[in-house]
Amino acid sequence: MKGLFITFEGGEGAGKSTQIQYLAEALRAQGYETVLTREPGGSPGAEAVRHVLLSGAAEEYGVRMEAILFAAARSDHVEELIRPAVDAGKIVLCDRFMDSSRVYQGVTGNLEPDFVRSLERVAVNDMIPDLTIILDLPADVGLARARKRSGAGGEQPDRYEKESLSVHEKRREAYLDLARQEPERCKVVDGVQPADAIAREVEKLAFGLLKENAEDEPVETGARLI
Numbered sequence: 001m002k003g004l005f006i007t008f009e010g011g012e013g014a015g016k017s018t019q020i021q022y023l024a025e026a027l028r029a030q031g032y033e034t035v036l037t038r039e040p041g042g043s044p045g046a047e048a049v050r051h052v053l054l055s056g057a058a059e060e061y062g063v064r065m066e067a068i069l070f071a072a073a074r075s076d077h078v079e080e081l082i083r084p085a086v087d088a089g090k091i092v093l094c095d096r097f098m099d100s101s102r103v104y105q106g107v108t109g110n111l112e113p114d115f116v117r118s119l120e121r122v123a124v125n126d127m128i129p130d131l132t133i134i135l136d137l138p139a140d141v142g143l144a145r146a147r148k149r150s151g152a153g154g155e156q157p158d159r160y161e162k163e164s165l166s167v168h169e170k171r172r173e174a175y176l177d178l179a180r181q182e183p184e185r186c187k188v189v190d191g192v193q194p195a196d197a198i199a200r201e202v203e204k205l206a207f208g209l210l211k212e213n214a215e216d217e218p219v220e221t222g223a224r225l226i
């Protein structure tokens with residue numbers, strides 16, 4: 001049986017990493033082999049590029065260069081980790097994927113849509129998520145959470161967390177637009193709710209998809225064996 005590929009998207013402080021953990025636990029409890037990963041990163045090659053991107057070292061080379069680096073990391077991640085796992089029947093849960101490039105580099109980075117789509121085609125190479133969960137919440141709420149988190153860890157907020165509120169609002173709208181454009185794949189979940197209520201909604205979506213998949217599997221009748 002082919003596995004499943006589920007991605008989590010949203011702005012800063014949306015709770016993606018908490019929710020992805022909850023879903024992994026719920027799936028494993030039901031006996032599903034589940035792989036948890038994230039972008040940028042997730043494979044050794046992509047992790048090397050992650051460092052360049054998140055340290056801000058690539059920033060001075062401009063948004064096209066950044067977009068290409070995100071795509072390079074994604075291509076490695078897809079071919080080295082995601083596709084082999086899905087082909088082996090596992091469920092892959094990924095914290096951010098191609099929609100982050102559409103939103104961060106495409107919409108708020110002002111890159112031409114054709115350029116973003118071309119990179120996406122090459123990097124994703126048909127490994128389109130079966131389900132994308134968009135955790136939606138007002139930018140100010142998300143930013144306050146993200147600041148608290150980086151403050152609590154004693155780390156500097158990353159470069160994306162230093163941007164203005166209007167940029168974060170624009171990203172929120174861009175994610176909601178994506179969900180309107182691809183309603184089958186992209187499901188919006190209200191990220192303001194308490195974490196356990198979000199987790200229940202996310203589980204419902206994931207288990208719903210698993211059920212659909214199981215119903216699509218060919219049933220072995222035995223008749224063909226004769």
Ligand code: TYD
Nearest residue numbers: 012039040070096097100101104105158160
């Ligand atoms: P990370 O520290 O992993 O934060 P988060 O918890 O928000 O996921 O940082 C990833 C950052 O990289 C995040 O701000 C979004 C950005 N990003 C892009 O701009 N384009 C992309 O394609 C991806 C995958 C991430």
